[in-house]
Amino acid sequence: MAERKAKHLEICLDDQQYAIEGGDSGFGNFRFIHRALPELSAQDIDTSLDFLGYRVSMPLFISSMTGGSDSGFLANRHLASIAQTARIPVGMGSIRILFRKPEVLAHFTLKKLAPDVPVVANLGAVQVRDMVHNQIFEMLKRLEVDGIAIHLNPAQELFQPEGDRDFHGILDSIRRFCHACPVPVIVKETGCGIGAQEAVRLLQSGVAYVNIAGSGGTNWVSVERYRAQGVLATAADQFRNWGNPTALVLAGLRSMEEQNRLPYTNLKAKTVHQTIAIQAADRSVQQSTDPKNKSEQSFRGILGGRILASGGIRTGMDFALSIALGAWMAGTALPFIRAVNSGGPEAGLAYAETMRTVLKNIMTLTSSHNLSVLRTRPLLINPSYKETIDQYIRAMGVA
Numbered sequence: 506m507a508e509r510k511a512k513h514l515e516i517c518l519d520d521q522q523y524a525i526e527g528g529d530s531g532f533g534n535f536r537f538i539h540r541a542l543p544e545l546s547a548q549d550i551d552t553s554l555d556f557l558g559y560r561v562s563m564p565l566f567i568s569s570m571t572g573g574s575d576s577g578f579l580a581n582r583h584l585a586s587i588a589q590t591a592r593i594p595v596g597m598g599s600i601r602i603l604f605r606k607p608e609v610l611a612h613f614t615l616k617k618l619a620p621d622v623p624v625v626a627n628l629g630a631v632q633v634r635d636m637v638h639n640q641i642f643e644m645l646k647r648l649e650v651d652g653i654a655i656h657l658n659p660a661q662e663l664f665q666p667e668g669d670r671d672f673h674g675i676l677d678s679i680r681r682f683c684h685a686c687p688v689p690v691i692v693k694e695t696g697c698g699i700g701a702q703e704a705v706r707l708l709q710s711g712v713a714y715v716n717i718a719g720s721g722g723t724n725w726v727s728v729e730r731y732r733a734q735g736v737l738a739t740a741a742d743q744f745r746n747w748g749n750p751t752a753l754v755l756a757g758l759r760s761m762e763e764q765n766r767l768p769y770t771n772l773k774a775k776t777v778h779q780t781i782a783i784q785a786a787d788r789s790v791q792q793s794t795d796p797k798n799k800s801e802q803s804f805r806g807i808l809g810g811r812i813l814a815s816g817g818i819r820t821g822m823d824f825a826l827s828i829a830l831g832a833w834m835a836g837t838a839l840p841f842i843r844a845v846n847s848g849g850p851e852a853g854l855a856y857a858e859t860m861r862t863v864l865k866n867i868m869t870l871t872s873s874h875n876l877s878v879l880r881t882r883p884l885l886i887n888p889s890y891k892e893t894i895d896q897y898i899r900a901m902g903v904a
């Protein structure tokens with residue numbers, strides 16, 4: 506398992522030898538509308554928000570990646586220090602290895618390095634289905650994490666020579682897990698996207714946040730393609746564009762919510778962690794009214810502010826668009842690990858600070874003094890993409 510993780514990291518870092526980014530996240534089809542008279546001061550822009558019990562400085566998180574190998578350990582330490590300095594959440598790679606190799610516990614004890622921001626553990630949905638939940642809960646307490654991200658990765662598993670092939674019973678096990686888990690549960694994909702129906706079902710099952718983790722960025726079938734051989738490798742080549750693009754899923758969810766086609770009213774909190782997530786979103790709306798402009802609109806985010814975006818978010822423009830489309834927060838994985846690999850934690854921090862600067866300037870130029878207002882700003886959409894979004898909505902058919 507450690508060897509596999511190390512090989513994954515090697516493939517992800519070497520962009521000269523391995524082509525692992527595929528498809529189009531779709532953000533290029535959207536545009537903000539510039540305002541020449543924003544009538545606010547850049548100094549008053551507030552990019553902060555509540556997440557997993559912390560006030561974080563902006564809606565950016567470092568998505569789940571490494572641990573379990575020596576190179577992964579070093580990367581985790583750098584990522585945690587970036588998170589602590591930038592005041593943003595940090596995820597870690599799957600903790601599965603800890604149950605077989607407890608001596609690598611130090612690779613995952615990131616809380617000491619990032620005490621003031623949310624630190625999120627990670628585990629595969631298949632492990633959640635097959636393992637004793639109390640064993641996982643004990644490990645989460647030992648790691649002192651603030652949440653756990655459960656990953657769904659059926660496409661990757663199918664192209665992993667040793668991967669799982671049986672995906673029965675996952676949703677039911679997630680529901681049981683959420684009701685007893687000591688920390689909030691996030692469910693994420695790993696780059697193929699979670700659809701509207703699945704997001705709603707997951708939230709109805711007790712999940713605090715759904716990270717749609719769509720396509721257009723790191724493609725895990727392509728990563729596995731470089732480990733696979735023969736037919737599996739040839740077949741994997743045909744999946745370079747597979748998955749639901751991140752911007753398409755977000756825009757689809759947003760339109761469906763506007764057309765009252767998402768059963769938001771049924772999404773009453775079932776766990777204490779869901780209550781906290783909903784309260785955070787409600788608070789952001791209360792705080793958003795500018796005393797100088799009492800009639801200002803605000804929007805907490807899709808599905809009550811419980812949708813996170815990731816997958817192919819590369820630039821500050823992608824980042825700001827994902828929040829404007831209605832995500833509560835947005836995450837990136839590959840850009841952080843590549844920055845850290847080539848330029849150490851300083852390069853990772855510079856990447857985060859560039860994202861912050863772009864977001865802040867877009868908020869100024871769209872006259873959005875905070876994130877709840879940014880989410881109400883109109884966007885221009887490429888007409889042909891609008892048609893694709895409509896097709897996506899028709900295919901989803903959630904009523």
Ligand SMILES: Cc1cc2nc3c(=O)[nH]c(=O)nc-3n(C[C@H](O)[C@H](O)[C@H](O)COP(=O)(O)O)c2cc1C
Pocket residue numbers: 513514517568569570571597598599627654655656693694695696718721722723815816817818836837838839840842
């Ligand atoms: C080196 C690396 C390791 C990863 N390991 C994990 C993992 O252990 N668990 C997980 O849920 N996702 C993992 N991911 C997936 C990311 O969290 C993310 O969902 C995916 O890479 C898409 O985001 P991106 O396009 O910004 O890279 C990993 C990604 C990278 C680049």
